[in-house]
Each structure stands twice: as structure tokens, then as C-alpha cells.
Amino acid sequence: MDLQMRVVEAAEQSFRQFGYKGTTMENVARIANVGKGTIYTFFPSKEALLEHILNRLVVEMRAVADGSIVAGDTFFNNLERALRSVLRFRAQHELLVKLAQEGKQLGTVAVIEGMARVEEAVLNYLRKHLEAGVANGDVKPCNTELVAFIMLRTYTAILVDWESRHEPLSDDALMQVFHVVFTEGLNRTQA
Amino acid sequence: MDLQMRVVEAAEQSFRQFGYKGTTMENVARIANVGKGTIYTFFPSKEALLEHILNRLVVEMRAVADGSIVAGDTFFNNLERALRSVLRFRAQHELLVKLAQEGKQLGTVAVIEGMARVEEAVLNYLRKHLEAGVANGDVKPCNTELVAFIMLRTYTAILVDWESRHEPLSDDALMQVFHVVFTEGLNRTQA
DNA sequence: TCTGTGACCAAAATACAAAAACGGTCAGAC
DNA sequence: GTCTGACCGTTTTTGTATTTTGGTCACAGA
Numbered sequence: 001m002d003l004q005m006r007v008v009e010a011a012e013q014s015f016r017q018f019g020y021k022g023t024t025m026e027n028v029a030r031i032a033n034v035g036k037g038t039i040y041t042f043f044p045s046k047e048a049l050l051e052h053i054l055n056r057l058v059v060e061m062r063a064v065a066d067g068s069i070v071a072g073d074t075f076f077n078n079l080e081r082a083l084r085s086v087l088r089f090r091a092q093h094e095l096l097v098k099l100a101q102e103g104k105q106l107g108t109v110a111v112i113e114g115m116a117r118v119e120e121a122v123l124n125y126l127r128k129h130l131e132a133g134v135a136n137g138d139v140k141p142c143n144t145e146l147v148a149f150i151m152l153r154t155y156t157a158i159l160v161d162w163e164s165r166h167e168p169l170s171d172d173a174l175m176q177v178f179h180v181v182f183t184e185g186l187n188r189t190q191a
Numbered sequence: 192m193d194l195q196m197r198v199v200e201a202a203e204q205s206f207r208q209f210g211y212k213g214t215t216m217e218n219v220a221r222i223a224n225v226g227k228g229t230i231y232t233f234f235p236s237k238e239a240l241l242e243h244i245l246n247r248l249v250v251e252m253r254a255v256a257d258g259s260i261v262a263g264d265t266f267f268n269n270l271e272r273a274l275r276s277v278l279r280f281r282a283q284h285e286l287l288v289k290l291a292q293e294g295k296q297l298g299t300v301a302v303i304e305g306m307a308r309v310e311e312a313v314l315n316y317l318r319k320h321l322e323a324g325v326a327n328g329d330v331k332p333c334n335t336e337l338v339a340f341i342m343l344r345t346y347t348a349i350l351v352d353w354e355s356r357h358e359p360l361s362d363d364a365l366m367q368v369f370h371v372v373f374t375e376g377l378n379r380t381q382a
Numbered sequence: 383t384c385t386g387t388g389a390c391c392a393a394a395a396t397a398c399a400a401a402a403a404c405g406g407t408c409a410g411a412c
Numbered sequence: 413g414t415c416t417g418a419c420c421g422t423t424t425t426t427g428t429a430t431t432t433t434g435g436t437c438a439c440a441g442a
Contacts, residue, residue: 003385003386021395024432024433024434025433025434025435026432026433026434029387029388034386034387035386035387035388036387036388036434036435037386037387037388037435037436037437038385038386038387040434040435040436041385041386044435045434045435046433046434046435076377076378104295104296105295105296105298107296137379138378138379139377139378139379140371140375140377140378140379142368142371142372142377143364143368146349146353146360146368147368147371147372147377149348149349149352149353150345150348150349150368150372153344153345153348153352154341154344154345157340157341157344157348158337158340158341161340161344162337162340169337173334177333177334177337177338177341180331180333180338181333181338181341181372181373181376182372182376182377183376183377183378184331184376184378185372185373185374185375185376185377185378186267186330186331186333186338186373186374186376187267187329187330187331187374187375187376188328188329188330188331194414194415212424215403215404215405216404216405216406217403217404217405217417220416220417225415225416226415226416226417227405227406227416227417228406228407228408228415228416228417229414229415229416231405231406231407232414232415235406236405236406237404237405237406383442384441384442385440385441385442386439386440386441386442387437387438387439387440387441388437388438388439388440389436389437389438389439390435390436390437390438391434391435391436391437392433392434392435392436393432393433393434393435394431394432394433394434395430395431395432395433396429396430396431396432397428397429397430397431398427398428398429398430399426399427399428399429400425400426400427400428401424401425401426401427402423402424402425402426403422403423403424403425404421404422404423404424405420405421405422405423406419406420406421406422407418407419407420407421408416408417408418408419408420409416409418409419410415410416410417410418411414411415411416411417412413412414412415412416
């Protein structure tokens with residue numbers, strides 16, 4: 001395992017556990033078993049280190065989602081399969097939750113900017129697929145940017161706020177709610 | 192206009208403008224044109240004053256929503272009419288937005304508790320009507336508590352987060368999105 | 383020669399004491 | 413009996429001393 005990888009994984013773990021402000025470069029160095037200066041041979045600043053980790057996370061998640069998309073299948077089948085795949089990545093979710101919390105509570109600029117970029121990446125990804133879905137007739141015409149926004153917010157609201165008040169939803173239950181609300185709609189009398 | 196009314200409206204205005212911590216009892220007294228002691232003849236504490244205002248707000252909004260519900264009409268028509276009515280109450284929305292922000296950022300206990308009670312009231316109201324809708328066949332069977340939660344979160348996310356990044360949605364546009372997403376569902380191929 | 387390092391520095395965060403502001407009370411004015 | 417603002421103990425803010433932190437670099441080891 002090379003030095004950079006050790007540094008990145010140490011930082012990722014520390015960010016997840018203690019947040020951005022709560023992790024010191026010295027501590028990252030200690031966990032990674034390197035000198036502090038070594039970190040700066042790979043990353044010019046703490047902020048750059050965070051950005052690298054978030055970029056990696058976005059690329060990784062996009063690959064996972066892409067991997068569960070089947071070319072010929074319908075938009076909603078693909079969406080639900082991708083959702084189920086993404087849901088498995090607990091560590092990544094924990095990191096994002098921790099950073100989102102820190103951003104709102106402490107207002108750390110680097111964190112807010114980083115999270116904004118992650119959110120933008122997810123929204124673009126969702127919107128792109130929604131538009132393709134609209135284009136090929138799977139999805140009703142709609143404001144795709146706004147719908148993507150609503151989907152993401154619903155996802156995070158359930159995983160963060162709901163589960164802090166009630167016992168966590170099983171993956172199946174979450175999938176089912178997404179299906180009933182977004183795919184089918186709640187209206188029983190056909191539109 | 193009697194004293195208590197003056198106090199309540201002064202406090203409401205100040206809470207909306209400066210938040211809970213940002214308003215002092217002395218300032219409320221000055222705006223209301225009363226002595227500070229007078230406030231304490233009506234309310235035993237600042238926290239009680241906030242609770243009174245939030246209770247009043249909940250009662251008021253419930254009355255507005257109830258007022259736009261027509262007994263014989265479908266659940267979704269009633270929902271959309273109620274939404275449109277509630278949407279008009281800008282001042283109340285501003286107060287809630289300000290307090291929600293303060294609760295998350297400063298962690299003020301009184302604010303967090305008060306907002307939790309408001310949210311619970313709204314969720315109960317929504318859930319009650321969703322259950323009635325399921326019972327009479329307008330709404331598909333679903334986890335009504337969770338769906339109520341998703342609807343409220345979507346509503347606030349659009350009004351708070353969306354409008355801070357994009358130009359505000361017109362009431363009509365918001366209604367349309369709600370209709371397409373929740374009522375009809377996004378799936379074009381009939382379920 | 384080149385990768386990796388920890389003592390070192392300016393800047394930022396923290397801890398702490400003095401001062402100001404605040405929520406709440408109450409003797410008294412009207 | 414209603415309403416009030418000077419007053420009190422407590423909390424919050426402010427100014428400052430001290431510590432911690434992000435970042436650098438001269439140098440050690442291979």
C-alpha cells in the first residue's frame with residue numbers, strides 16, 4: 001500500500017469520525033504512519049485533501065450507479081436498482097452526513113463548498129438520466145432539475161432526519177416508498 | 192388593540208426579523224409600547240411567549256387549510272387547494288424559516304422544541320388526511336406517516352433551499368411539481 | 383539524488399477574566 | 413388594580429494571554 005493511499009484512507013476515516021475541523025493534519029499523519037510533511041508532497045493543503053476525497057467518492061458512487069444501469073431497461077427499474085446499490089455504501093453516507101452537519105452547524109467554508117460540489121454532481125447525474133427518461137418516453141415531461149432536487153432531498157431527509165427520530169427504515173421499505181411516491185404517484189384513480 | 196395583542200404582534204415581528212436569541216424582552220416591550228413588566232403579566236417567560244406564538248400560528252394555518260377543504264371533493268384536489276391557501280402566508284413562513292435556521296445553527300433549545308412541536312402538528316394533520324384518503328380509496332395504501340414526512344420536507348426544501356439557489360418558484364410552478372410528482376407519479380407507462 | 387521527515391513559524395483557535403447585556407422580579411406610580 | 417422601569421443574579425459578549433494548527437523547509441537516510 002503506497003504512501004498516498006495510506007494518507008487518503010487515514011484522512012477519510014478521520015473526516016468521517018471527527019469531521020473536517022476535528023481532524024488535524026498531524027493526526028492524519030499519525031494514523032497513516034507518515035511524517036506530516038509527506039502529506040504535503042501529495043496535497044498542497046488540507047482543503048485539497050478534502051476535495052480529493054470527495055472527488056474520489058463522487059467518481060466511485062457514479063461508477064456504482066452506472067454499473068447497475070441496464071441499457072434496455074426502463075428508467076424506473078434502473079433508478080431503483082441504482083438506488084439499492086448506492087444504499088449499500090454506508091461509510092460514504094456517514095462521511096457525507098458528518099460533513100453536512102458540520103457545514104450547517106459550524107459554517108466551515110471548505111466543507112460547505114465541498115458539499116455543494118458533491119450535491120451538484122449528484123443533481124447533474126440525476127437530471128441527465130431524468131432527461132433521457134423523458135426523451136424516450138419513460139418519464140412524464142417535468143422540470144427535471146427541480147425533480148432531481150426533490151429526489152435527492154427526499155433521499156437524504158429519510159436517511160438523516162427520519163432515521164434519527166424513528167427506527168431506521170429497511171432498504172426494502174425505502175425502495176418501496178420511493179416506488180409508490182415517485183414512480184406510481186399516490187393517486188389511485190388513474191390520471 | 193389591547194395590550195396582550197400588541198405584545199404578541201411585536202414579539203412575532205421581532206422573532207421573524209431577528210430570531211429568538213436576537214430579540215430581547217426589552218425590545219419587544221419597546222415595539223409594543225408597554226413596560227417590560229407588562230409582558231410578564233401575560234406570559235411567565237420568553238419561552239412561553241414563543242410557544243404562544245407558535246401555537247397561534249398552528250391554529251391559524253390549520254383553520255386556513257380546513258377552510259379550503261371541500262367535503263365531497265377528492266383528496267388531491269383538496270390537498271392542492273389547501274397548499275395554495277397555505278402558500279399565501281408569507282409572514283408565517285418567514286418566521287418558521289428564521290427559527291428553523293436558528294435552531295440548526297445555534298442549537299437554541301427553546302427554538303428546537305418549539306419547531307419540533309410545529310412540525311409534529313403539521314405531520315399529524317397531513318397524516319390524518321392521508322389516512323382518510325386511503326380509507327375512501329382516493330390514495331394508494333402507503334406508510335402515511337412517512338409520506339407525510341416526505342411531503343413536508345419537499346415543501347420546505349423547495350421554499351427554503353431551492354429558492355436560495357434559483358429564482359423563486361411561482362406558486363403555480365410549485366403546485367404543478369407537487370401534482371406531477373406526488374399525485375400522478377412520474378411514470379408515463381400506466382402502472 | 384531524491385523521498386520522506388519533524389522542528390519550526392505565522393496564523394487561527396481556545397481558554398479565561400472583566401465587562402456588558404439579558405431574562406425575570408417587585409416595590410411603587412398612576 | 414394595572415402597569416411600570418430600576419434592580420438583581422445569571423448568561424453572553426469582549427478583550428487578551430496561551431495553545432494548537434496548517435503549512436514550510438533544511439536536512440536525514442537510502
